[in-house]
Amino acid sequence: MKIVVCIKQVPDTADIKWTENNTIQREGVESIINPFDMYAIETALKLKDVYENTTVTTLTMGPNQAENIIRKSISMGVDSGFVLSDKKFAGSDTLATAKTISTGIQFKIPDFDLVICGQFATDGDTAQTGSGVATNLDVPVITYVKEVKEIKDGYVTVLREVEDGKEVLKAKLPAVLCMLKCDYEPRRAYINGYRNAQKAEVKFYSHEDISISPEETGFKGSPTYVSKAFRPEEKQSGELIKTDDLECISNKILEVLNG
Amino acid sequence: MAKEILIYAQANRSGKVIDVVLELANAAHDLSEKLENACISALLITDGRNLDENKHVLKKAGFNKVYIASSEYLKDYSTEYYSQIAIDLIKKIEPEIFLIGATTQGRDLAPVISTKLKTGLTADCTSLDINEKGQLAATRPTFGGNLMATILCKQFPQMATVRPKVLKKSDKNYEQEPLIIEYSPDLSNINKRVELLDFIANPQLTDKRIDEAEIIVSGGKGMKNEAGFKLLQELADVLGGSVGASRGAVDMGLADSSIQIGQTGKTVVPKIYIACGISGAVQHVVGMSGSDKIIAINKDENAPIFKQADLGIVGDAFEILPNLIQKIRDKNNG
Numbered sequence: 188m189k190i191v192v193c194i195k196q197v198p199d200t201a202d203i204k205w206t207e208n209n210t211i212q213r214e215g216v217e218s219i220i221n222p223f224d225m226y227a228i229e230t231a232l233k234l235k236d237v238y239e240n241t242t243v244t245t246l247t248m249g250p251n252q253a254e255n256i257i258r259k260s261i262s263m264g265v266d267s268g269f270v271l272s273d274k275k276f277a278g279s280d281t282l283a284t285a286k287t288i289s290t291g292i293q294f295k296i297p298d299f300d301l302v303i304c305g306q307f308a309t310d311g312d313t314a315q316t317g318s319g320v321a322t323n324l325d326v327p328v329i330t331y332v333k334e335v336k337e338i339k340d341g342y343v344t345v346l347r348e349v350e351d352g353k354e355v356l357k358a359k360l361p362a363v364l365c366m367l368k369c370d371y372e373p374r375r376a377y378i379n380g381y382r383n384a385q386k387a388e389v390k391f392y393s394h395e396d397i398s399i400s401p402e403e404t405g406f407k408g409s410p411t412y413v414s415k416a417f418r419p420e421e422k423q424s425g426e427l428i429k430t431d432d433l434e435c436i437s438n439k440i441l442e443v444l445n446g
Numbered sequence: 447m448a449k450e451i452l453i454y455a456q457a458n459r460s461g462k463v464i465d466v467v468l469e470l471a472n473a474a475h476d477l478s479e480k481l482e483n484a485c486i487s488a489l490l491i492t493d494g495r496n497l498d499e500n501k502h503v504l505k506k507a508g509f510n511k512v513y514i515a516s517s518e519y520l521k522d523y524s525t526e527y528y529s530q531i532a533i534d535l536i537k538k539i540e541p542e543i544f545l546i547g548a549t550t551q552g553r554d555l556a557p558v559i560s561t562k563l564k565t566g567l568t569a570d571c572t573s574l575d576i577n578e579k580g581q582l583a584a585t586r587p588t589f590g591g592n593l594m595a596t597i598l599c600k601q602f603p604q605m606a607t608v609r610p611k612v613l614k615k616s617d618k619n620y621e622q623e624p625l626i627i628e629y630s631p632d633l634s635n636i637n638k639r640v641e642l643l644d645f646i647a648n649p650q651l652t653d654k655r656i657d658e659a660e661i662i663v664s665g666g667k668g669m670k671n672e673a674g675f676k677l678l679q680e681l682a683d684v685l686g687g688s689v690g691a692s693r694g695a696v697d698m699g700l701a702d703s704s705i706q707i708g709q710t711g712k713t714v715v716p717k718i719y720i721a722c723g724i725s726g727a728v729q730h731v732v733g734m735s736g737s738d739k740i741i742a743i744n745k746d747e748n749a750p751i752f753k754q755a756d757l758g759i760v761g762d763a764f765e766i767l768p769n770l771i772q773k774i775r776d777k778n779n780g
Contacts, residue, residue: 198589281569285561310589312709313569318557327639328525330554344643349550350657351459355644362639368703368710410566410601414583419594425740425756429747433769436759440770441777443739443757444661444685444718 188241188338190231191292191302193320194224194260196253197310220256223305225373227366230335231303232264232374238338242266244296248276248287254389262376262384269295273393278406281311285319287397287404292324294397301343302363306331314365321363328363329356335364449484451477452541452603454532455504455512456551459645461495463503466547466610471507473574473613474545480576484542487511488624489535491528491631493521501626508620513539514628522642523551529558531631536563541603543582545574548607556607566599568606573613582606590709591732611715612736648704656705660717661687664707664734667694668723668744669763675700677767678722684774690714690734692724708733722763726751743767 198216220228228245235241245260245268247253257268271291279287292299302324304317314330321328333353334346343362347354376384394401401407428439453470455463467488474486488509490500494516504512515531532555536544544559546552548570560567568584572594575583582604585596599605656662663682669675675689682689691701693708707714708730719737724730726742726749734740735754742755743763752758759766 280566281557282561282564282566285557307710309709311569312588312590313567314553315557315560315567315569318554319561322558322561328558329640331550352645352647354642355646357641357643359639410564411568411597411599413595414577414598415596417594417596419587419591424753425758427747427752427755427758427760429760431761433766436761436766437770437773439757439759440720440741441773443741444774 188234188238188300189296189298190234190241190243191296191299192224192227192231192243192245192260192265193288193302193304193317194228194245194247194256195221195305195308195310196247196249196256197221197308218252218255220259221305221308221310223307223309223366223368225305226369227303227305227364228260228263228265229371229373230364230366230369231301233371234301234335234338235264244268246271246288246291246295248272248279248284248291251391254391257389258384258387259376261387262380263374264377264380267387269390269392271397272391273404275394275401275405278409279404280409280411281313281315281319282410283404283408285316285323286408287394287399288316289320289323290399290403291392291397292320294392300360301338302326302361304363304365306365306367317363317365324361324363326361326363327358328365329358330365332364332366333369449482450487450511450539450541451481451484451543451545452487452489452536452539453509454544454546454552454555455488455490455500456547456549457490457492457496457500461492461500463490463500464547464549464610465615466549466552466608468503468507468615469610469613470545470547470608471504471509472616473608474543475508475616477543477574477576477582481542481580485510487513487539487541489513489515489532491515491520491531493518495521505622505624506619508616508618508622509624510622511625511627514626515631516628517630517633519633524638524640524642525554525558526636526638526640527633528555529562530633530636532559533562534631536603544603544605546605546607548609552607556605560605563601563603565601565603565605566597568597568599571606571608574606574608587732591728609713611713655688656690656707656712656714659688659714661685661720662690662707662714662716662718662734662737663687663720663722664690664692664724665695665700665722665763666692666724666730667698668725669695669700670723672700674723674764677764677771680771681720681767681774684771684778687716687718692727692730694724721751721755722767724751725749726754
């Protein structure tokens with residue numbers, strides 16, 4: 188079985204710093220694998236543990252440094268990975284990103300059985316790219332997947348978490364799955380994994396390599412654009428009290444509760 | 447041709463149109479005024495259940511037109527069926543704007559439609575406007591709520607999913623009967639490759655109540671242990687509210703992820719939100735900042751949650767809550 192995992196390098200949003208111009212400071216901010224993609228990797232590796240002859244390939248689209256997250260994934264047990272990197276990809280919105288990634292998959296692993304993505308990325312949080320990739324590849328997609336139950340006879344069965352409960356769904360392979368945070372934690376790198384990660388050859392592919400027209404990627408291929416970015420208004424702080432007098436505290440709270 | 451704003455009229459598992467549709471309808475009235483009084487339409491995809499009530503609800507919300515795609519095969523949501531029905535309709539009526547509630551269903555459906563139509567889709571918006579050029583200006587939080595971005599789209603339809611419970615429903619009851627266009631969609635060419643095998647409903651206690659609770663007592667890492675969450679539950683019980691949790695508390699195993707509030711959990715808008723032992727990371731704040739009144743209890747006087755709070759108390763929830771619970775009990779009994 189051939190599994191492709193799409194991963195993204197994101198700034199650690201717990202550690203946002205601002206420039207003087209109210210833009211997010213990217214330099215010096217640590218980049219991590221998008222946390223939801225870590226569950227996508229773990230889910231793929233769990234399948235590799237169970238199903239013989241399974242290979243897991245990670246791919247990312249980003250600047251050259253994104254190579255680091257591919258190596259990180261290899262240190263966890265992923266077999267190989269590659270980076271879609273080209274100045275022409277810059278400025279891609281979700282439509283252009285999905286187009287670029289799906290073209291990359293068709294170029295490199297056209298006979299995939301499963302593509303696994305994280306449901307959200309913590310920076311953009313659009314949750315649209317996985318579905319876009321599936322649509323371009325013309326394969327079924329299941330979003331909000333909590334657990335992969337089984338792969339059998341050319342079908343994958345999953346547990347999906349929605350607002351009012353859990354659904355059990357079955358999709359014909361090849362398919363795309365978008366993973367939520369799972370009930371299991373992503374594994375850590377292991378010693379041989381580090382060695383593999385160092386040794387691995389991580390290839391870079393440009394728009395010419397994967398044969399995508401510059402009209403379909405980057406700024407040119409993106410129907411949406413940001414017209415304005417700003418910091419959310421901070422709420423006017425209310426009253427702050429500091430006292431050991433529990434009665435006084437309770438009365439204050441009751442005042443608010445009683446409107 | 448008159449301009450048209452199309453809204454996806456999502457129905458729940460019982461076949462009833464959900465609230466976010468009414469929120470979108472209200473927002474669409476404002477957009478319509480700035481867009482040559484564009485027609486406001488709904489697309490309801492249904493197996494026919496609850497149809498009269500849904501028509502009534504959509505009329506009251508002020509829709510001018512209601513497209514009803516009806517077939518016995520449409521009982522359960524299917525990405526493949528529903529997306530194709532929407533695409534076929536959009537190709538026919540060519541709306542300027544297509545809005546969808548940012549529910550799990552909406553966020554599943556929308557990107558499939560936008561990708562096939564090669565148009566832009568702005569995710570999980572918190573406000574909508576029409577700019578001076580007549581474009582949809584959709585504003586959304588990014589970077590975990592640290593930054594707001596207003597996004598425009600140069601293709602049609604301009605699509606957006608909109609976060610539920612952020613925009614307000616209208617107080618008005620519109621009287622005008624909408625034009626109803628009921629049809630049987632052609633499903634014959636759709637290759638359905640995903641099948642729903644089973645559905646396990648959440649226990650009512652957790653999920654439903656937190657979405658609808660008027661008072662939420664929420665705990666973070668500072669509630670430390672089971673005893674801490676028991677205190678929260680006691681307070682919620684005497685107030686007739688529900689317990690919520692931050693991601694930190696969920697990760698510590700103190701609370702179930704179904705009651706997690708914040709970016710990767712639920713968005714709640716209760717009348718009163720009591721945050722106990724929650725530091726107030728932006729990821730949490732985006733899920734609760736719409737609450738009418740926020741009370742925060744935290745030992746750290748520099749905790750960012752106090753920036754959100756109408757009433758902030760620097761102190762230990764383990765000492766404060768028992769006294770408060772007792773006082774409310776006395777009052778309830780008196």
